[in-house]
Amino acid sequence: MIDRLGSILFMAALVFLAFVGGAMAVLGENFPHKYLRDAYLAGEALIAQHEETADPYVTDQWRKARYSEKGVTIYDPKRASAGYTLYTGAGDAAAHLIDMDGRVVHEWRRPYSEVWNAEAAVKKPQPDSLILMDKARLLPNGDLLAIYAAAGDTPWGYGMVKMDRDSNVIWSYLAHTHHDFDIAPDGRIVALTNAFTSDIPEGMGKVDQPFLEDFLVVLSPDGRELQKVSITRALMRSRYKLLQLAMPSYASGDPLHTNSVQYITAEQARNFPFAKEGDVLLSFRDISAVAVLSIERAEIIWAMRGPWLWQHDASLLPNGHITLFDNLGGFRDDNSARVLEVDPKSSAIVWLYQGDESHPFHSPLRSSVETLPNGNALITESDGGRIFEVTRGGEIVWNFVNPTRGGANGDMVAIATWGQRIDPNALDPDVRALFGTRKETSK
DSSP states (O other): OHHHHHHHHHHHHHHHHHHHHHHHHHHHTOTTHHHHHHHHHHHHHHHHHHHHHSSGGGSTTEEEOSOSOOEEEEEOTTTSOOSEEEEEETTSSEEEEEOTTOOEEEEEEOOGGGTOOTTSSOSSOOOGGGEEEEEEEEOTTSOEEEEEEETTOSSOOOEEEEEOTTOOEEEEEOSSEEEEEEEOTTSOEEEEEEEEEOOOOTTOOSOOSSEEEEEEEEEOTTSOEEEEEEHHHHHHTSTTGGGGGGOOGGGTTSSSOEEEEEEOOHHHHHTOTTOOTTOEEEEETTTTEEEEEETTTTEEEEEEEOSOSSOEEEEEOTTSOEEEEESSTTOOTTOOOEEEEEETTTTEEEEEEEOOSSSOOOOSSOOEEEEOTTSOEEEEEGGGTEEEEEOTTOOEEEEEEOOOEESTTSOEEEOEEEEEEEOGGGSOHHHHHHHHHOOBOOO
16 A cells, blocks of 8 residues: 555656756756747647537627628619629538529539548548538539538638539649639639648747748649748748838748739739739738749748728739738727738728628628629628628628528527629530529528
C-alpha cells in the first residue's frame, strides 16, 4: 500500500515538474517553448472547433431569419436584368440555378465526402452537414466550377472541383482553396489557397507562430497547378509592405485574410493604369485593403485603402472603377453594410448603396456584388440569406430570400454565400434547352 502511494506521489511530482518546466520554457521562450505553445494552440483550436460544430445552427452558416417570406418577394420585370440566378449557400453542398420567379431550373449536388481523397490538404473533413459550396461558376456547356468550405476550420477551404451538368466530377484540386476564384479568357483559373507556416518573412511585424500564409495559384483548364505565388511575401517585398501596420491585434494569426481574386483582362486594364492584362485584383479583409498582384513579378504593384472596413469581393469594372462589398463601413447597428463603387484614380466614392429601416442591410461576413449589363447591382447579403438587385437609384427591383430553413422552430435561415446572374444567351443551345425543360418548385 505504501509502495503504491509512493508511486502515485512520484508520478504526480513528475507531472507537476513537467508543468512547471513547460510553463517556464514558454514564458522564457526557451527550448522547447515553440513546440509546447504550438501543441497548446492546436489543442485549444480543436476544443473551439468541437464546440462550434456540435450544433450546425450555432455556426456562421446559419442566422436568425429576418423574414418569414421565402423565394422571390420582389420582381419588377421592366427594370430587373432578366436571366437565371446561380447561387450557393448553407444547408447542403449544392449550387442552385433559379429563374426570375424563383423556380429551380437546375441543381448541381455533390457531397464533399464523395470528392475527398487521401491526398487532400484536409486530412479529416467535417461531416457533410457542415460542408457547403462556397462559390460556383457556370460554364457555357453546363459544367460547373465550385469550391467547398466547412464550418470551424483553419486553414480555410476544402478544395475546388469541376463537375458536369449531371454533377459528375470531372477533376478536383483539393488544396486549401477558399473564398474565390476567377477564370481567364484562355480558360486558366486563378484561385486562393492558404497554409500555416512559421517562416516569417523579413520585415514583417509581430505575427503568430505559426500564422496563415496566403497564396495565389494558377490552374490549367483541367485542374493542374501551373504556378503558385505567396501573396504574403509578394506584399512584404513591395513598397506597400507598410500596409501590415494596419493589421489589428486579433489578426496576428491571419494577417491578410485574402478573400477575393479577379483576373484583369485587356479591356479592364485599358482604363486602369495600375495594372496590365494578366495581373490580379485582390481584397485583403483584415487590413481593409485592395491590391494588384503581378503574378509575373510575384509582387504587389498597387494597393489602396479607403473608407471601408472588412470588405469582400473587390471587382474591377471596364470603366476602371472598383466595386466592393463594404461589410462594416456603415457603422450602424444591424445595418452596417454598404456597396461601394470607387474611382481608384481619385479615391472618390462615385456610387453607394446602403440599407434603411424598412430594408436593413447587414452582413459582417462573406457577401458579394455584381454589376449587371443594365447598370443595376446584384448583391448577395450572406448573413441575411438574401440576394437582391438594386438600381442606381437604390430601388430594389428583385429580391430573393433563401428558402432553406432550419432550427428547432424553423426560424433559422441558411446563409447565401454567393450569387451571379446568368444570361441564357451565353449558354450553349442544348444547355438552354435542358434548363428550359427542368422546372420544379423551389424547396
